[in-house]
Amino acid sequence: MSLNTISIAPIINKTTLKKKGDYYSVCWIKDDIASIEIDKKVYKNISNSIFFLNARIDWKIKKKITTSSSGYVLYLPKEVLNNPLLSQLHINEVVLFSKNEIPKINLAPGIEKRIQSILEMLDELIGSHLKHKDDAIISLLNTFFVYCDGQCNIKSIISENSSKKNIVYKFKKLADKRIVELHEVNEYAQLLNISSSYLNECVKEILGVNAMQIITEQRIMRSRHELKFTNKTIKEICFDLGFSSPDYFSYFFKKHTGTAPSSLR
Incomplete structure (x- = not known):
């Protein structure tokens, strides 16, 4: 499987819109974010959190007026989770990218710093031409999901019906x-x-x-x-x-x- 369709972008613009295409979206929201709108429902007070969004979900992030990056959006093709290293993770067992639920986790300060480091390394790798680049990307994705899973089993669901x-x-x-x-x-x-x-x-x-x-x-x-x-x-x-x-x-x-x-x- 080619990893060329994996992409990552810092949250810099006042409004960040969902990228076109059949991608899972992982939104790490650090700070200075006013809100995230998911299928026309607005969520506020979301600093230091990660959202896992299905390709069929519409979303947009509204940022406060700052010049610095306020997190990252990671776009993953669906088949990436079939990679042998990722396929056994708990993220697959709980159907992380469900179209009916919106998994969100809140990060403790220590975990937040590690997540930031991993995403920054992914950003650097994806745009590079290094040897063994694909192996390094998968390894970092695995580490990212393991940290997220360990933080709260990726199941703090935004839901009011259960x-x-x-x-x-x-x-x-x-x-x-x-x-x-x-x-x-x-x-x-x-x-x-x-x-x-x-x-x-x-x-x-x-x-x-x-x-x-x-x-x-x-x-x-x-x-x-x-x-x-x-x-x-x-x-x-x-x-x-x-x-x-x-x-x-x-x-x-x-x-x-x-x-x-x-x-x-």
């Missing part, structure tokens, strides 16, 4: 804020005033996994980040992330990744 989706959204937000102290499904269920079985039912229906898998995914994602991007000792990371002991942290990490924490470093 109480289960709202429960899953609230659960994900709670896990993001309190994962260091809360590690059991029943703890989150109590905060949401529902039973553990119903929370699992909601998560399974919306995301295709159980609630404990989401908790585990968050703990692993944070562990990976601390191991790769900080100078903390494994013992410090262990206690900072709420694990009971370094031995249990090593056991937990190796069980779920197949790699010892020391090996990742």
